[in-house]
Amino acid sequence: MHKTITVTLLASLLMGASAMAEEVNVYSSRHYDTDDAFFAAFTDATGIAVNRIEDDADVLIERIRSEGELGAADVFITVDVGRIARADEAGIFQPLEIEAVEEKVAENLRTDDWTAFSTRARLIFIDKADVSDPPQTYADLADPKYKGMVCTRSSSNVYMQSLLASIIVNEGEDAARAWAEGVMANLARDPEGGDTDQLRGIVSGECDIALANHYYFARGLAGEVSGLTEGIDGIGIVWPNQETNGTHVNISAIGVTKNAPNPENARKLVKFTLTPEAQHLLASGNNEYPVVEGIEPSEAAVTMGSFTADTVPLGDVAAASTAAQKIYNEVGYK
Ligand SMILES: [Fe+2]
Structure with a gap:
Protein backbone atom coordinates (compact mmCIF):
# COMPACT_ATOMS: atom_id res chain seq x y z
CA MET A 1 0.00 0.00 0.00
CA THR A 119 13.88 -8.13 15.97
CA ARG A 120 11.74 -10.74 14.24
CA ALA A 121 12.36 -14.44 13.63
CA ARG A 122 11.64 -16.37 10.42
CA LEU A 123 10.10 -19.71 11.31
CA ILE A 124 8.89 -22.94 9.83
CA PHE A 125 5.21 -23.68 10.47
CA ILE A 126 3.60 -27.08 9.93
CA ASP A 127 0.19 -28.67 9.69
CA LYS A 128 0.32 -30.79 12.84
CA ALA A 129 -2.17 -33.30 11.43
CA ASP A 130 -0.23 -33.92 8.20
CA VAL A 131 3.45 -33.59 9.09
CA SER A 132 4.60 -36.31 11.44
CA ASP A 133 8.30 -35.76 10.81
CA PRO A 134 8.72 -31.96 10.72
CA PRO A 135 11.72 -30.24 9.14
CA GLN A 136 14.07 -29.01 11.89
CA THR A 137 16.28 -26.76 9.81
CA TYR A 138 15.96 -24.42 6.84
CA ALA A 139 18.08 -26.96 4.95
CA ASP A 140 15.45 -29.65 5.66
CA LEU A 141 12.91 -27.66 3.60
CA ALA A 142 14.89 -28.76 0.54
CA ASP A 143 14.64 -32.47 1.46
CA PRO A 144 12.77 -34.37 -1.31
CA LYS A 145 10.62 -36.06 1.34
CA TYR A 146 8.69 -32.79 1.60
CA LYS A 147 7.85 -32.70 -2.13
CA GLY A 148 4.61 -30.84 -2.84
CA MET A 149 4.27 -29.72 0.79
CA VAL A 150 6.08 -26.38 1.15
CA CYS A 151 4.67 -22.84 0.75
CA THR A 152 6.70 -19.64 0.62
CA ARG A 153 6.16 -16.15 -0.64
CA SER A 154 7.88 -14.87 -3.79
CA SER A 155 11.65 -14.61 -4.01
CA SER A 156 11.22 -10.95 -4.94
CA ASN A 157 10.30 -10.33 -1.29
CA VAL A 158 13.02 -8.95 0.94
CA TYR A 159 12.30 -11.49 3.73
CA MET A 160 13.05 -14.33 1.32
CA GLN A 161 16.17 -12.57 0.06
CA SER A 162 17.53 -12.00 3.57
CA LEU A 163 16.93 -15.61 4.58
CA LEU A 164 18.83 -16.89 1.54
CA ALA A 165 21.52 -14.26 2.11
CA SER A 166 21.96 -15.60 5.66
CA ILE A 167 22.41 -19.10 4.20
CA ILE A 168 25.06 -17.70 1.83
CA VAL A 169 26.94 -16.14 4.77
CA ASN A 170 26.66 -19.26 6.95
CA GLU A 171 27.12 -22.02 4.37
CA GLY A 172 28.32 -20.48 1.11
CA GLU A 173 26.78 -19.85 -2.31
CA ASP A 174 26.74 -23.47 -3.47
CA ALA A 175 24.71 -24.55 -0.44
CA ALA A 176 22.41 -21.57 -0.95
CA ARG A 177 21.81 -22.46 -4.59
CA ALA A 178 21.09 -26.10 -3.70
CA TRP A 179 18.68 -24.88 -1.03
CA ALA A 180 16.77 -22.61 -3.41
CA GLU A 181 16.54 -25.41 -6.01
CA GLY A 182 15.46 -27.96 -3.42
CA VAL A 183 12.78 -25.77 -1.83
CA MET A 184 11.47 -24.79 -5.26
CA ALA A 185 11.14 -28.48 -6.13
CA ASN A 186 9.12 -29.03 -2.93
CA LEU A 187 6.63 -26.19 -3.41
CA ALA A 188 2.95 -26.98 -2.98
CA ARG A 189 2.02 -24.03 -5.21
CA ASP A 190 3.64 -21.12 -7.00
CA PRO A 191 4.86 -18.55 -4.48
CA GLU A 192 2.12 -16.02 -3.80
CA GLY A 193 0.83 -13.63 -1.15
CA GLY A 194 2.35 -12.37 2.07
CA ASP A 195 3.45 -14.22 5.19
CA THR A 196 -0.10 -14.41 6.59
CA ASP A 197 -1.16 -16.11 3.35
CA GLN A 198 1.43 -18.86 3.88
CA LEU A 199 -0.11 -19.56 7.30
CA ARG A 200 -3.63 -19.40 5.84
CA GLY A 201 -2.46 -22.00 3.33
CA ILE A 202 -1.86 -24.42 6.19
CA VAL A 203 -5.34 -23.76 7.59
CA SER A 204 -6.98 -24.22 4.18
CA GLY A 205 -5.05 -27.45 3.58
CA GLU A 206 -3.12 -26.18 0.55
CA CYS A 207 0.20 -26.13 2.39
CA ASP A 208 1.66 -28.58 4.91
CA ILE A 209 4.78 -26.56 5.68
CA ALA A 210 5.24 -22.78 5.43
CA LEU A 211 7.84 -20.10 6.03
CA ALA A 212 6.71 -16.93 7.81
CA ASN A 213 7.89 -14.33 10.28
CA HIS A 214 6.87 -15.14 13.83
CA TYR A 215 4.74 -12.06 14.42
CA TYR A 216 2.20 -13.03 11.74
CA PHE A 217 1.43 -16.13 13.80
CA ALA A 218 1.44 -14.10 17.04
CA ARG A 219 -1.09 -11.73 15.48
CA GLY A 220 -3.35 -14.70 14.79
CA LEU A 221 -2.97 -15.80 18.41
CA ALA A 222 -3.56 -12.36 19.94
CA GLY A 223 -6.52 -11.29 17.79
CA GLU A 224 -8.83 -12.30 15.01
CA VAL A 225 -7.00 -12.82 11.70
CA SER A 226 -9.44 -14.16 9.12
CA GLY A 227 -8.45 -17.48 7.61
CA LEU A 228 -5.84 -18.03 10.31
CA THR A 229 -7.15 -17.69 13.88
CA GLU A 230 -9.93 -20.25 13.42
CA GLY A 231 -7.38 -22.91 12.46
CA ILE A 232 -4.36 -21.76 14.45
CA ASP A 233 -4.53 -24.67 16.92
CA GLY A 234 -3.71 -27.01 14.02
CA ILE A 235 -0.46 -25.18 13.22
CA GLY A 236 2.80 -26.32 14.79
CA ILE A 237 5.87 -24.12 15.29
CA VAL A 238 9.41 -25.18 14.44
CA TRP A 239 12.29 -22.94 15.56
CA PRO A 240 14.79 -23.77 12.82
CA ASN A 241 18.48 -24.57 13.28
CA GLN A 242 18.36 -24.85 17.07
CA GLU A 243 21.08 -27.52 17.06
CA THR A 244 23.33 -25.50 14.76
CA ASN A 245 23.63 -21.77 14.07
CA GLY A 246 20.21 -20.67 15.40
CA THR A 247 17.06 -19.25 13.85
CA HIS A 248 17.36 -16.44 11.29
CA VAL A 249 16.36 -13.14 12.85
CA MET A 304 5.25 -18.98 21.06
CA GLY A 305 8.31 -19.93 23.10
CA SER A 306 11.95 -19.01 23.33
CA PHE A 307 14.75 -19.89 20.96
CA THR A 308 18.40 -19.53 20.05
CA ALA A 309 18.90 -16.85 17.41
CA ASP A 310 21.50 -16.84 14.67
CA THR A 311 24.12 -14.24 15.59
CA VAL A 312 25.58 -13.79 12.12
CA PRO A 313 26.25 -10.05 11.56
CA LEU A 314 23.22 -8.69 9.71
CA GLY A 315 25.42 -6.22 7.84
CA ASP A 316 27.07 -9.27 6.22
CA VAL A 317 23.66 -10.74 5.43
CA ALA A 318 22.59 -7.52 3.72
CA ALA A 319 25.81 -7.51 1.71
CA ALA A 320 24.91 -10.98 0.39
CA SER A 321 21.36 -10.06 -0.64
CA THR A 322 22.27 -9.20 -4.24
CA ALA A 323 23.90 -12.63 -4.57
CA ALA A 324 20.76 -14.17 -3.05
CA GLN A 325 18.49 -12.49 -5.59
CA LYS A 326 20.81 -13.68 -8.37
CA ILE A 327 20.56 -17.27 -7.15
CA TYR A 328 16.76 -17.12 -7.01
CA ASN A 329 16.71 -15.75 -10.55
CA GLU A 330 19.16 -18.36 -11.84
CA VAL A 331 17.19 -21.29 -10.45
CA GLY A 332 13.90 -19.74 -11.61
CA TYR A 333 12.34 -19.31 -8.16
CA LYS A 334 9.25 -17.18 -8.79
FE1 LIG B 1 6.25 -8.09 7.89
Missing part, protein backbone atom coordinates in the same frame (compact mmCIF):
# COMPACT_ATOMS: atom_id res chain seq x y z
CA HIS A 2 1.32 3.42 -0.92
CA LYS A 3 0.33 6.13 1.46
CA THR A 4 1.85 9.37 2.52
CA ILE A 5 0.79 10.87 5.79
CA THR A 6 2.25 13.65 7.80
CA VAL A 7 1.60 13.58 11.50
CA THR A 8 2.31 16.68 13.49
CA LEU A 9 1.88 15.89 17.13
CA LEU A 10 0.34 17.97 19.85
CA ALA A 11 3.58 19.57 20.98
CA SER A 12 4.08 21.36 17.71
CA LEU A 13 0.55 22.74 17.94
CA LEU A 14 1.19 23.95 21.47
CA MET A 15 4.44 25.56 20.48
CA GLY A 16 2.95 27.11 17.39
CA ALA A 17 5.03 27.52 14.27
CA SER A 18 7.73 29.51 16.01
CA ALA A 19 11.26 29.02 14.77
CA MET A 20 12.18 27.94 18.30
CA ALA A 21 9.99 24.86 18.18
CA GLU A 22 12.04 21.70 18.44
CA GLU A 23 11.16 19.06 15.88
CA VAL A 24 12.38 15.93 14.20
CA ASN A 25 11.41 14.73 10.75
CA VAL A 26 10.87 10.99 10.45
CA TYR A 27 10.65 9.13 7.15
CA SER A 28 9.29 5.67 7.94
CA SER A 29 8.24 2.60 5.99
CA ARG A 30 6.92 0.89 9.12
CA HIS A 31 3.16 0.79 8.91
CA TYR A 32 2.19 -0.35 12.39
CA ASP A 33 -0.44 1.72 14.18
CA THR A 34 1.34 1.16 17.47
CA ASP A 35 4.25 3.30 16.26
CA ASP A 36 1.95 6.31 16.82
CA ALA A 37 2.14 5.65 20.58
CA PHE A 38 5.94 5.52 20.36
CA PHE A 39 6.18 8.93 18.67
CA ALA A 40 3.68 10.43 21.13
CA ALA A 41 5.77 9.10 24.03
CA PHE A 42 8.90 10.66 22.54
CA THR A 43 7.19 14.06 22.28
CA ASP A 44 5.88 13.71 25.86
CA ALA A 45 9.35 12.90 27.15
CA THR A 46 11.34 15.49 25.20
CA GLY A 47 8.97 18.21 23.97
CA ILE A 48 10.26 17.53 20.45
CA ALA A 49 7.51 17.45 17.84
CA VAL A 50 7.58 14.57 15.36
CA ASN A 51 6.72 15.20 11.71
CA ARG A 52 6.27 11.87 10.03
CA ILE A 53 6.09 10.77 6.43
CA GLU A 54 5.23 7.15 5.65
CA ASP A 55 5.79 5.45 2.32
CA ASP A 56 7.50 2.43 0.78
CA ALA A 57 11.14 2.11 1.81
CA ASP A 58 12.53 2.47 -1.70
CA VAL A 59 10.38 5.54 -2.39
CA LEU A 60 11.64 7.19 0.80
CA ILE A 61 15.28 6.25 0.15
CA GLU A 62 15.10 7.76 -3.33
CA ARG A 63 13.39 10.87 -1.97
CA ILE A 64 16.06 11.39 0.71
CA ARG A 65 18.84 10.74 -1.80
CA SER A 66 17.47 13.10 -4.45
CA GLU A 67 16.67 15.87 -1.96
CA GLY A 68 20.31 15.88 -0.88
CA GLU A 69 21.32 18.90 1.17
CA LEU A 70 17.86 20.41 0.81
CA GLY A 71 16.31 17.34 2.39
CA ALA A 72 14.00 17.51 5.39
CA ALA A 73 14.47 13.97 6.70
CA ASP A 74 16.31 13.55 10.01
CA VAL A 75 15.86 9.82 10.44
CA PHE A 76 14.87 6.89 8.27
CA ILE A 77 13.06 3.88 9.75
CA THR A 78 12.34 0.62 7.98
CA VAL A 79 11.98 -3.14 8.41
CA ASP A 80 14.43 -5.78 7.21
CA VAL A 81 18.17 -5.40 7.05
CA GLY A 82 17.97 -5.66 3.25
CA ARG A 83 16.16 -2.33 3.18
CA ILE A 84 18.18 -0.43 5.81
CA ALA A 85 21.33 -1.60 4.01
CA ARG A 86 19.95 -0.32 0.68
CA ALA A 87 19.51 3.06 2.35
CA ASP A 88 23.09 2.92 3.59
CA GLU A 89 24.36 1.99 0.13
CA ALA A 90 22.47 4.98 -1.29
CA GLY A 91 24.68 7.11 0.96
CA ILE A 92 21.86 8.74 2.91
CA PHE A 93 23.19 8.13 6.43
CA GLN A 94 25.77 9.73 8.73
CA PRO A 95 27.54 7.70 11.42
CA LEU A 96 25.32 7.18 14.48
CA GLU A 97 28.02 7.71 17.12
CA ILE A 98 25.60 7.09 19.98
CA GLU A 99 27.05 5.47 23.08
CA ALA A 100 23.71 4.02 24.23
CA VAL A 101 23.43 2.11 20.96
CA GLU A 102 26.86 0.54 21.42
CA GLU A 103 26.05 -0.35 25.03
CA LYS A 104 22.56 -1.75 24.53
CA VAL A 105 22.38 -3.31 21.05
CA ALA A 106 24.20 -6.54 20.18
CA GLU A 107 26.96 -5.96 17.66
CA ASN A 108 25.48 -8.23 14.99
CA LEU A 109 22.30 -6.09 14.92
CA ARG A 110 23.93 -2.77 13.97
CA THR A 111 26.64 -1.09 11.92
CA ASP A 112 28.25 2.34 12.29
CA ASP A 113 25.37 3.88 10.33
CA TRP A 114 22.22 2.15 11.58
CA THR A 115 20.87 0.13 14.47
CA ALA A 116 18.09 -2.35 15.09
CA PHE A 117 15.48 -1.43 17.69
CA SER A 118 13.48 -4.68 17.49
CA ASN A 250 15.84 -9.87 11.08
CA ILE A 251 15.26 -6.34 12.33
CA SER A 252 13.35 -3.11 12.39
CA ALA A 253 16.01 -0.42 12.14
CA ILE A 254 16.75 3.30 12.24
CA GLY A 255 19.47 5.60 10.92
CA VAL A 256 20.25 9.34 11.02
CA THR A 257 20.35 10.97 7.59
CA LYS A 258 23.50 12.63 6.29
CA ASN A 259 21.80 16.00 5.73
CA ALA A 260 19.56 15.92 8.81
CA PRO A 261 18.45 19.49 9.63
CA ASN A 262 17.94 18.44 13.27
CA PRO A 263 20.75 15.94 13.92
CA GLU A 264 20.70 16.30 17.71
CA ASN A 265 16.97 15.64 17.86
CA ALA A 266 17.47 12.73 15.49
CA ARG A 267 20.01 11.22 17.92
CA LYS A 268 17.64 11.81 20.81
CA LEU A 269 15.01 9.84 18.91
CA VAL A 270 17.41 6.97 18.20
CA LYS A 271 18.40 6.89 21.88
CA PHE A 272 14.75 6.97 22.87
CA THR A 273 14.03 3.79 20.85
CA LEU A 274 16.19 1.94 23.38
CA THR A 275 14.41 3.13 26.54
CA PRO A 276 12.25 0.52 28.30
CA GLU A 277 9.06 2.41 27.46
CA ALA A 278 9.92 2.68 23.77
CA GLN A 279 11.20 -0.87 23.53
CA HIS A 280 7.87 -2.03 24.85
CA LEU A 281 5.86 0.12 22.42
CA LEU A 282 7.98 -0.61 19.34
CA ALA A 283 8.38 -4.32 19.92
CA SER A 284 5.23 -5.56 21.56
CA GLY A 285 2.83 -3.58 19.39
CA ASN A 286 3.83 -5.80 16.48
CA ASN A 287 4.76 -8.80 18.67
CA GLU A 288 8.44 -8.33 17.79
CA TYR A 289 11.32 -8.90 20.21
CA PRO A 290 12.95 -5.98 22.04
CA VAL A 291 16.69 -5.58 21.32
CA VAL A 292 17.45 -4.37 24.84
CA GLU A 293 17.92 -7.18 27.31
CA GLY A 294 15.51 -7.62 30.18
CA ILE A 295 12.42 -6.32 28.38
CA GLU A 296 9.54 -8.75 27.91
CA PRO A 297 8.04 -9.30 24.47
CA SER A 298 4.24 -9.35 24.08
CA GLU A 299 2.18 -12.13 25.65
CA ALA A 300 1.55 -13.73 22.24
CA ALA A 301 5.26 -13.69 21.41
CA VAL A 302 6.09 -15.23 24.81
CA THR A 303 3.44 -17.92 24.23
